[in-house]
Amino acid sequence: MTLVAGALCVSAHGAGIAAAGELRYDRDIRPILSDNCFRCHGTDAKSRKAKLRLDVREVAVEKEAIVPGKPDESEMIYRLTTTNADDQMPPLAMHKTVTPAQIDVLRRWIAAGAKYEPHWSYAPLKRPALPPVADPKWTQGAIDTFILARLEDSKIAPSPAADRRTLLRRLSLDLTGLPPTPEEVESFVKDNSPDAYAKQVERLLASPHWCRS
């Protein structure tokens, strides 16, 4: 059970590629460069090749690896798409493949001006505008709006709301790694107050089993 609780506390940072819409360096670009390029074109001066840094915009632009607005003139795109084995990046010996979808993302990002941004953990917090959704009645808060926008994008309908037993089981496992007792389930099922769910959250957060890390 300890293991389960530990695993549930790990926050997943999904590095999903945005299919459409605005591309962001931190979310969409850095993961591709970091996986495939930074080993030889990143922060480590000792392993840096061709004096090229792809993590610093000024250097990448000066060396014309990136020509903002012009993917076809950018050496990065040439190196990713050429069939000349001598020129291919990442070098064949790395046995890494940048997929056509990832190349397309890099291409669109360069076409849009190749904007860099600091790592999200150093960037000041800002409240993004809510995306438009077709069914605003479904949402109960701002986070729901973002989730629904992605679901609608992928043409997926939200699942129906879970029943109370399921809900409490999920909540308990999520916060403590332990299932609720039958008594806890009964009391939640019978609680008709409008803040019944909030009370369960408070109860579980007060539990010594709550996973804080």
Ligand code: HEC
């Ligand atoms: C294992 C090391 C390694 C990795 C990983 C690597 N490169 Fe390179 N890169 C090199 C070497 C060595 C050169 C110099 C030889 C050459 O020009 O082919 C180079 C040169 C380049 C150049 C030309 C620089 C210039 O000024 O002429 C570009 C652009 C480039 N790499 C882009 C990339 C991109 C984009 C990636 C990731 C998709 C990548 N590289 C991954 C080793 C690497």
